[in-house]
Amino acid sequence: MALLDVAANRLLPGDPIMACEFHDRSIGLVSLLSLAGLVIGAMLPRRVGGLLALCLFLSAWAVLLLGLGAEAARIVATMPPAARASLGSGFWLASSCLLVLAGGGIARVRRRGLGVLAILAAAGLLVAAWRGGGLDGLSLAVEYAGRREALHEAIAEHLLLAGGAVALAIPAAVILSLWRSGQGVVGLLVSGVQVIPAVALLGALVALVGGVLRAVPALRDLGLSALGPLPALLGIAAYLLLPLWRGIGTALRAADPAAVDAAEAMGLTKAQILARVKLPLGAPILVGALRVAAVQSLGLATLGALIGAGGLGRIVFDGMAQFAPDLILLGAIPIIFLSLAAEGSLSAVEAYCRARWRA
Amino acid sequence: MRPGLRTALATGLVGAALAAMSHPAVAAWIVAALGEAPRRGLSAERLLALATHHLALAGTGLALVAVLGLGLGILATRAGAASLRGGIDGIAAAAQAVPPVVMVALALPILGFGGPPTLLALVAYGIMPVLRGTVGALESVSPEAREAAQAMGFTRLQILLRVELPLAMPGLVDALRTALVLAIATTAVGALAGASTLGTPIVAGLQNQNVLPMLQGALATAALAFLCDAAMLMLASLALADRARR
Known part of the structure; x- marks a missing residue:
């Protein structure tokens, strides 16, 4: 599945960029973190396992986001100014999988307010990445900056x-x-x-x-x-x-x-x-x-x-x-x-x- | 006359009245009464063609939603799937947070203009109410009825087909009725994605400030919704009567 779609401008359909075409190791790290989350969640007892798995899934998502942001910035820098790199179907699929897995972790811990805390943490990550300029290469951020x-x-x-x-x-x-x-x-x-x-x-x-x-x-x-x-x-x-x-x-x-x-x-x-x-x-x-x-x-x-x-x-x-x-x-x-x-x-x-x- | 049938008849009459009002001659008169300048409206044939297309699209969506929603609902209420219930409720709440317009809009870049994005929105938006309604209806079947059937030596499939589904029928029909009304409304929104439905004259009329086709489209869409609702109410009342006789 395409993680990014790169196009010459915002209206053309993009060329897909697959995970194997990435230049850094962020995607490998994402899979490693998610796998670790799955294994730890299954092996450790309920509470601890769920909590650790939740943290791992959250960090996997953060790495995915930052990795895509960095890769998008790298690709767009080599292209004409109108070029856009937008999030591909692979990103949305991976995000929903991580969301479901994180939800499973929260359900296992069974602590009131943990879900809210996790959402706040994810939102905080997003805002921090945005403010830090880590996502500026993505088309969505360009669109936001313009409007x-x-x-x-x-x-x-x-x-x-x-x-x-x-x-x-x-x-x-x-x-x-x-x-x-x-x-x-x-x-x-x-x-x-x-x-x-x-x-x-x-x-x-x-x-x-x-x-x-x-x-x-x-x-x-x-x-x-x-x-x-x-x-x-x-x-x-x-x-x-x-x-x-x-x-x-x-x-x-x-x-x-x-x-x-x-x-x-x-x-x-x-x-x-x-x-x-x-x-x-x-x-x-x-x-x-x-x-x-x-x-x-x-x-x-x-x-x-x-x-x-x-x-x-x-x-x-x-x-x-x-x-x-x-x-x-x-x-x-x-x-x-x-x-x-x-x-x-x-x-x-x-x-x-x-x-x-x-x- | 039974009250259920009376409601169905009243709903059907409202629908018929609205349909009559959407006829070019009547609608032109209403628009003139509202003080708008007279302009060309849609012919009755064009309106009928749009309505047929609207109905076909909504019907396809409803059929998909019914099969998927009822099937998943039955699966979710089987023993052994109890842990899935929380997840279903969560996803249902999340799916309701995405309005049909947004669903159509998001499907547009993936599926292109026309029917497909509308169909996707129909399924995505309609499946959860049906699933929820099915689960609720099946859970309201009394455990005694289930146990009695078990004691009589029914197999699981027989229990489902002969005890659970008949007893849950009013709830199931209710869920499908909600889904039908939703499907008609979502299909109208599909006009924004270029599907030719009764929403098309509304959207076009709003864009070029032409009140006559806009009013015709609005009246015809509402008429279709009321007529379909009436048909469903009639079906529900017949299903109940059938059960009472047995």
Whole structure:
């Protein structure tokens, strides 16, 4: 498998560079470290073996990354300035194998927080290699250097769009759950929205918002327009209603009726029961619903770029239009990272709530 | 009428209404009502051709997802594979972090323009919900039923085919329904990679500010999703009725 693809410029398909064509011994070292990790993990007892294997796999990945960076810099230096060396399929395959192996090591040690620690260590390695200039030869780094500003702006827009949609959906979901007699209708509507493909909903919203703006031109003076963040926010928020609405409903029913009766007998008012009994007992479910909504929102915000709302999707779509794989990756990696970060951090909060208010 | 069938019928009616609205004459009227300048839309034949292609692509993806997801799900619930469960849940969470658009985008340089990257995204995004649903449905089969079958001298295969799968059927159909809706949506996104689906007029309309084909595409995609969902609901309700009779 090709570890690197070298091309005369960023758009041409590259020539593969195989592991045997490398000029230093980094690839040999990577295989040696991974093999050692496998053997040690199998031979030593659970805890120690798992920990040592994890360290070995992590260092194997670091060596792989730095080796590829060095090799890419060496090759590109001998070629015309437009030449690019991008990460090949071999690198992605090797990285996923090492990831699975490291995950196995973490599972064997069975220590809370070790996974987070390992991810932080890997991220630290990546940042250190980047700052140290060890990766500058790779096409992804060149692409980043050329679009640093645009990428940072896109990340900010993406977070704003996703966060705004969640902020819009939460009060809407609360209002919907307050309408007691209409829960059946609300359920049908909210789950009906999920059936509509996101591309279709966004397209229809552009047409609809355009029509509303034409009917009420005063809205235009507020800076609203048919193409842009407004329809994207509305569309994304519509999809978030189902997880949030369902979460609120389940959370409020989570309290044991006996606990509610006891609170009533103690003379607590309705508001007090809600604040002191129902909300704490339902908190893990509420956070869980928020987690699902946040991850969905970050993913859907990618499509916002299609209707001119900006965000990381714009970089991905630029890359697709130019058929430039590294530009696509430059947009895709932050999206995936943000989703995983939202998922990870909110499930940690969920676990904390569960432990804090265990009834 | 049974409630399941009624839901299916209502969903189907919504789908039919949306499909009627995507017809050039009706859509042109809606666009005029929204105050847009009248422009040329898609003919009904073109819309139908796109819908057929959309359905074929989504159907192929769904078939692959169903075979792989159900198969892996059955394997994962066999005794001896219990240690794989944590891994499956982890991979499922990780796969959900990659939105379908990004999946299509990442597959583009590897597989080129058109159907293949869309198909890859369909499989990659759809397989985990089916796998998870299958595992969940099979695990909800009561151990007593399994033990009774064992005591009656059923072989493992017989237990799977005659006890576990029939009892897990509602859960399995539910998982496939989710996968179907996902497949229709992902196929629409595939238009960005150059696959000719109902998403194509939406993307093209957004690019050259032509609202009529965009609205037609959006309505037709939503109509297709509702109609397919209705068909699946109907199937689920029939499967349940069949079981109740036995």
